[in-house]
Amino acid sequence: MTNILLTLSYDGTDFCGWQRQDKAAQGGPVRTVQGEIEGALEKMFRQKIKLYGSGRTDSGVHAHGQAANFLSPSDNIPVENYIRALNGLLPHDIRVMQAQIKEESFNSRFDATSRTYRYFMHTGLPEARDMRYVWKLRKHPDIDKLNSMCSLLKGEIDFATFAAAGDQSLSTFRYIDRAFFEYHDDILVFEIEANAFLWKMVRSLTGTLITLEQEGKNADDFKTILESRDRSKALFTAPPTGLFLWEVKFNGIRRHV
Numbered sequence: 001m002t003n004i005l006l007t008l009s010y011d012g013t014d015f016c017g018w019q020r021q022d023k024a025a026q027g028g029p030v031r032t033v034q035g036e037i038e039g040a041l042e043k044m045f046r047q048k049i050k051l052y053g054s055g056r057t058d059s060g061v062h063a064h065g066q067a068a069n070f071l072s073p074s075d076n077i078p079v080e081n082y083i084r085a086l087n088g089l090l091p092h093d094i095r096v097m098q099a100q101i102k103e104e105s106f107n108s109r110f111d112a113t114s115r116t117y118r119y120f121m122h123t124g125l126p127e128a129r130d131m132r133y134v135w136k137l138r139k140h141p142d143i144d145k146l147n148s149m150c151s152l153l154k155g156e157i158d159f160a161t162f163a164a165a166g167d168q169s170l171s172t173f174r175y176i177d178r179a180f181f182e183y184h185d186d187i188l189v190f191e192i193e194a195n196a197f198l199w200k201m202v203r204s205l206t207g208t209l210i211t212l213e214q215e216g217k218n219a220d221d222f223k224t225i226l227e228s229r230d231r232s233k234a235l236f237t238a239p240p241t242g243l244f245l246w247e248v249k250f251n252g253i254r255r256h257v
Contacts, residue, residue: 001071003106004082007098008037008066012240013132014093018057018066033057033094037068040089045073054108054248055115058200060240062133064118065097067248069108113252114177116193119206120242124186134187135206135242141188141213146181149209149222153179153192156255160229162208164200164237172198172229175255181209191246195255200237207236 010033020038021030034051041049054067077085082099090096122134123141153176160172179192190206212222212235225233 001073001104002075002077003069003102003104004072004079005067005069005100005102005106005108006037006082006086006096008033008063008068009095009097010063010066011093011132012057012060012062015059017059017061018053018055033063033066034068036091036094037086040086041070043089044085047073049073052108054112055196055245057243057245058203058240061243061245063245065247066245067108067112067250069102069106071104108248111250111254112196112248113254114193114195114249115197115245116191116247116249117197117202118244118246119190119202119238120244121188121190121206121210122186123188126186132241133244135238137188137210139214141181141210143181143183143188145213145218146190146209148219149212150179150181152219152223152226153205157226158229159198159201159226161226161231161234162201162204163198163231164204165231167199169198174198174201177252203238203240203243204234204236206243207238208234210238211235 014031015033016030018033020032020035034053038049038051041051049070051068051070057063079099079101083096086096120134121137122130123137126134126136156173156175158173163172174197175195177193181188181190192202208225209222
């Protein structure tokens, strides 16, 4: 058995999230990223293969660098051949970008030390091809005000305010390494790196920060919302279209979730 780590890119628009779902929706199968890749692996090896992801992206959320591993029943396949073989079996909205051999005990979820998300917003007139991947804003936000609020997002923080109803995490504390906004012409990007994230946490944070800026509020107002630990105080949950799981790291400090 060879433990293979895949780096994956996918367009989440037409998926019901990452996690495989065995139940049907409206009489038809539920399409998930994990399910599609496990289906490709089953065709490749003619047996069921379990895929372990570093995290579960929600319905409509994309990935630039999702990480997932599986135990290959073959020790004879050159690792670079997995890229070509799987891409030949996968639909066009999932691509394997890299394959690596890892030690047998490696697990993409439990060995990840941080995940980075990027949320893309368009402040101008986006082309039709970009509409699946951005949140179109009506106003041009003040990046200095946004980054002033982001300065509060550092270290271990209780994010109960930004945990969606139904989140089953044992703790709402997460460790934030960095969070900031930056402009690339008409594209505004919110980037945040943490040991892990609560369900819909990044979308809730993004929507609240943008709403506060548009209402003329400041970092003190954001601090009050953050420290309230009250889900009802979160102002808005940004749509999934602009959110990408950008990178997963395995070489940092492992912090308890």
